[in-house]
Amino acid sequence: xxxxxxxxxxxxxxxxxxxxxxxxxxxxxxxKGTVLNSSEGVIIELEGENSHEFLxxxxxxxxxxxxIMSVEVEELPYYGFKDFQILESKDEGKxxxxxxxxSICNDCLREMLDKNDRRYLxxxxxxxxxxxxxxxxxxxxxxxxxxxxxxxxMCPVCDKExxxxxxxxxxxxxxxxxxxxxxxxxxxxxxxxxxSKNESPILETIKLLKQGDIVAIKxxxxxxxxxxxxxxxxxxxxRLKKRKSNKPFALMAPNIQxxxxxxxxxxxxxxxxxxxxxxxxxxxxxxxxxxxxxxxxNPYIGFMLPYTPLHxxxxxxxx
Numbered sequence: 001x002x003x004x005x006x007x008x009x010x011x012x013x014x015x016x017x018x019x020x021x022x023x024x025x026x027x028x029x030x031x032k033g034t035v036l037n038s039s040e041g042v043i044i045e046l047e048g049e050n051s052h053e054f055l056x057x058x059x060x061x062x063x064x065x066x067x068i069m070s071v072e073v074e075e076l077p078y079y080g081f082k083d084f085q086i087l088e089s090k091d092e093g094k095x096x097x098x099x100x101x102x103s104i105c106n107d108c109l110r111e112m113l114d115k116n117d118r119r120y121l122x123x124x125x126x127x128x129x130x131x132x133x134x135x136x137x138x139x140x141x142x143x144x145x146x147x148x149x150x151x152x153x154m155c156p157v158c159d160k161e162x163x164x165x166x167x168x169x170x171x172x173x174x175x176x177x178x179x180x181x182x183x184x185x186x187x188x189x190x191x192x193x194x195x196s197k198n199e200s201p202i203l204e205t206i207k208l209l210k211q212g213d214i215v216a217i218k219x220x221x222x223x224x225x226x227x228x229x230x231x232x233x234x235x236x237x238x239r240l241k242k243r244k245s246n247k248p249f250a251l252m253a254p255n256i257q258x259x260x261x262x263x264x265x266x267x268x269x270x271x272x273x274x275x276x277x278x279x280x281x282x283x284x285x286x287x288x289x290x291x292x293x294x295x296x297x298n299p300y301i302g303f304m305l306p307y308t309p310l311h312x313x314x315x316x317x318x319x
Contacts, residue, residue, distance in 0.1 A: 002078040004033070005051050009058075010041040011069035014142035015099040017128030018042055019086050020170040021063050027165070029054055032081035037089040037141035039096050047081050065099055065129065065276075086171065089141035098134050098142055101220040103278040103307035105130035107168060112309055113316070118157070123202070123310040124181050128172045130276070135221045136174060144173045155180035184310065202313050210319065214238050219308055224252075232291035239293060248295035250280045250302040254315035259303045262286055278307035 009018075014037050022035045022044060031048035046054060055073070062068055104112075108125045111117045119125045126132065136147040144150055154162060158177055161169040169175045176182065185194045186201035196204045208215055209227065212234040216223045225242065227234040229251050239245070253259045256270055263283035265273070273281050280302040285295075295301050306312045 002047070004076045004079050004081075005044075005046045006074040006076050007044040007046065007055070008041055008072040008074075009044065009068055009070075010072075010096070012065070012067040012097045012099050013042045014096060014140070015133040015137070015173065016065035017063045017171070018066050020128060020165065021061075021066075022058070023084060023086055023165055023170075025054060025057060025061070026084040029057075032084055034081070034085050034087045036087040037143065039090070039140045041096050043090070045076075045079070045081070047078065063128070065102060067097075069097075089143050096140050098137050098140065100134050100277075101132050102130045103276045103305075104309050104312065105276070108309070109312060112312070119177055121313060121316075122178050122181075123184050123308070123313055124174075124176050125309050126172060126174050126176075127168045128170065129168065131172075131174050132220050142173060147173055149174045149176065149181075152176055152181050202310070203317060206314060206317055206319065209314075212237075214241065217310070217314070219311070226252075229290060229294060232293055235291050235293045246296050248298050248300070248302060250304060251290075251294065252304050252306060252311065254306065254312070256305070259283070259305075260286075262290055263301055263303060273303070273305055278305055280304045 019035050019037065019042065022042070026033065026046065029048065029050040031046055031050060031054060033044065033046040035042060035044045055071070059068060059071070104125070105127065108127055108130055111119050112122060112125045114120060133142070136149060138148065139146045154175060155177065158175050158180055161167045162171060162175050164170055184201045186196035186204050188195045205215055205217070212228065212231050214225060214227045214234065214237065217226050225238060227238050229235065235249070238249070256265065256273060259265060259273070263286050265283060269281050269283060272279060281304065282300045282302050285299055285301055290301070306315065
């Protein structure tokens with residue numbers, strides 16, 4: 001006798017490409033039904049002969065950023081779905097988990113540095129595998145109207161990507177491009193206005209860093225007070241401004257090779273540094289090339305790799 005399965009998946013299953021994954025998995029198994037985000041998790045309704053294979057593969061092939069904590073399956077009367085669809089989300093006032101922010105993926109990084117790509121040098125590039133999640137979420141379920149991206153209406157090209165099941169940006173809520181998305185500004189502390197009208201704000205920022213200035217650079221969840229780590233005077237002024245006489249500063253470098261010039265990096269530490277969490281890792285100093293003021297009387301320095309497109313662009317141009 002035909003029946004319908006109702007599946008509730010709890011865990012980190014919103015903002016990680018889970019619904020597109022479910023859609024494509026159901027299509028590949030010729031299953032009919034629906035999937036939607038709710039404030040409880042992800043709800044799937046399923047009809048077809050391969051439902052049990054679907055459940056097994058859902059657990060074993062889930063997107064890398066997802067974390068399934070529980071799966072509840074309920075058998076319901078047959079409905080007769082004609083196809084498989086992603087439905088609008090339900091807000092039931094309950095609790096669900098949202099993915100933390102994720103560092104830019106290799107695919108987006110490659111596109112951003114490709115002169116022929118429409119997102120060439122665009123500092124807000126993202127996809128279902130990377131980018132902001134938690135810090136742009138105002139409420140659940142995780143859908144664009146419930147994020148800070150709601151004020152940016154997708155252009156026709158971005159909208160087409162968003163609705164294409166074969167596209168990496170299928171249902172990527174922060175999807176944007178230079179035509180329709182946010183842009184970078186360089187704002188003067190004194191005048192509180194954009195001061196980069198005639199030149200790229202990123203190039204202007206690099207100039208400021210080169211001449212020893214301190215710049216507040218917005219990341220995903222806050223600001224970095226940044227200066228040139230090889231400029232001892234700039235490092236000392238930053239220490240005075242932060243009123244921290246001895247606390248070590250963390251450094252950012254463009255790649256592992258650069259970090260290895262200054263520190264000893266074990267294979268385990270390298271693996272942590274390049275992970276999509278992009279943490280600060282304490283590393284043993286290799287020599288005294290860098291100013292002592294970075295980590296006074298300390299044999300270790302905290303290093304991290306870039307985690308946003310903007311960070312990578314600050315290292316992209318010759319310094």
